[in-house]
Amino acid sequence: MNVFELDRTYVAGTYSRHPVQLVGGKGACLVDVDGKEYIDLGSGIAVNVFGACDEKWQAAVTAQIGKLQHASNLFYTEPCARLAEMLCGRTGMKKVFFSNSGAESNECAIKAARRWAALKWGEEVRPVIVTLKNSFHGRTLATISATGQDSFHKDFGPFLPGFVHADPATPGDLTRMVKENPCCAVMIECVQGEGGVLPLRAEFVEEIKKVVAENDVLLIVDEVQTGNGRSGALYAYMNLGLEPDIVTTAKGIGGGLPLGATMLGERAKDAFAPGTHGSTFGGNPVSCAGGLSIIARLDEELFAGVREKSAYIVRELTGAKGVKAVTGMGLMLGIECEREAKDVVADCRADGVLVLTAKTKIRLLPPLNITMQQLEKAVKVLKEALAK
Numbered sequence: 001m002n003v004f005e006l007d008r009t010y011v012a013g014t015y016s017r018h019p020v021q022l023v024g025g026k027g028a029c030l031v032d033v034d035g036k037e038y039i040d041l042g043s044g045i046a047v048n049v050f051g052a053c054d055e056k057w058q059a060a061v062t063a064q065i066g067k068l069q070h071a072s073n074l075f076y077t078e079p080c081a082r083l084a085e086m087l088c089g090r091t092g093m094k095k096v097f098f099s100n101s102g103a104e105s106n107e108c109a110i111k112a113a114r115r116w117a118a119l120k121w122g123e124e125v126r127p128v129i130v131t132l133k134n135s136f137h138g139r140t141l142a143t144i145s146a147t148g149q150d151s152f153h154k155d156f157g158p159f160l161p162g163f164v165h166a167d168p169a170t171p172g173d174l175t176r177m178v179k180e181n182p183c184c185a186v187m188i189e190c191v192q193g194e195g196g197v198l199p200l201r202a203e204f205v206e207e208i209k210k211v212v213a214e215n216d217v218l219l220i221v222d223e224v225q226t227g228n229g230r231s232g233a234l235y236a237y238m239n240l241g242l243e244p245d246i247v248t249t250a251k252g253i254g255g256g257l258p259l260g261a262t263m264l265g266e267r268a269k270d271a272f273a274p275g276t277h278g279s280t281f282g283g284n285p286v287s288c289a290g291g292l293s294i295i296a297r298l299d300e301e302l303f304a305g306v307r308e309k310s311a312y313i314v315r316e317l318t319g320a321k322g323v324k325a326v327t328g329m330g331l332m333l334g335i336e337c338e339r340e341a342k343d344v345v346a347d348c349r350a351d352g353v354l355v356l357t358a359k360t361k362i363r364l365l366p367p368l369n370i371t372m373q374q375l376e377k378a379v380k381v382l383k384e385a386l387a388k
């Protein structure tokens, strides 16, 4: 059997994969098993911040592999401590819990908010977390319970109690839900990624600030997809003037290795005590060494480049043939198109450009260091596919 057949026979059928077997690449260029080259506008879904085989990341990871690949969390290791220090220094958050994925970083945030409330008011007095309609927070049972999209719920009930979903499009809905429920937290994405690359409306951002300030609830911002430079700032909440109590991230932070982080601010920093939460692999020294190499290079110069490339894509696609609207922030963009998104994806792929979808839209999440030359070439192919 070839790899396609082996995978279809033996790998659980949770994915509908593209008929492409990737074997390598460099930066925003990926290569398949037949030697065909692609310009990558997906970054392994916002993971490969500096593209494939980034040399500085590789050096950091292989140096750590040569020393020690894993230690249990019963011992101290340097990359974990240094990465936590770097994240706190860059965000003003106070403590970091490390895990291995976005879903786990959100699980930790949910547990932290509930325990914060339990220490303050008693267990189960204020357990409810208000999340948003159309949100996506992960695939575990707690995080699909948090997720406000029915398509992720079907066939998996019963769900974890303690989540209600407010409609960000209805003014006052969030405020009403926070007031009517025994709440400990509000949980949001600054741009709903899986929900269709939808940024929060400015008035809704103001409603979030007000409701959190007035109701003694925590603000949890899920930066799993928007985080780590993608928005043109280190974290997208920084573009919106939000002051979260808990920030979760994963995807890009490890540069390609599994790594999740839940950052706890001043109010939430003591939510956990020894034994209340944990992870065998969380804070793995190799993943954290990779994370250090990524976060250290996310600076103002890089963010300026992200904003510039974003503006270029928006300029090229807005009003282009077959394009109804372009939404998003930084290098996280959604294109509402006249054609079926999956047909656009297939035509782009045939012409050597890899793009993603989000609901009915085309979604672009290119590596942040994609060159203007690569971007121009890819946008040309994309425009042709959109116009067909």
Ligand SMILES: *Cc1c(COP(=O)(O)O)cnc(C)c1O
Residues within 6 Å of the ligand: 100, 101, 102, 103, 104, 106, 136, 137, 138, 139, 189, 193, 194, 222, 223, 224, 225, 226, 250, 251
């Ligand atoms: C991808 C994503 C998750 C889940 O991350 P996993 O690493 O797949 O568990 C959670 N929240 C958001 C906003 C995401 O984009």
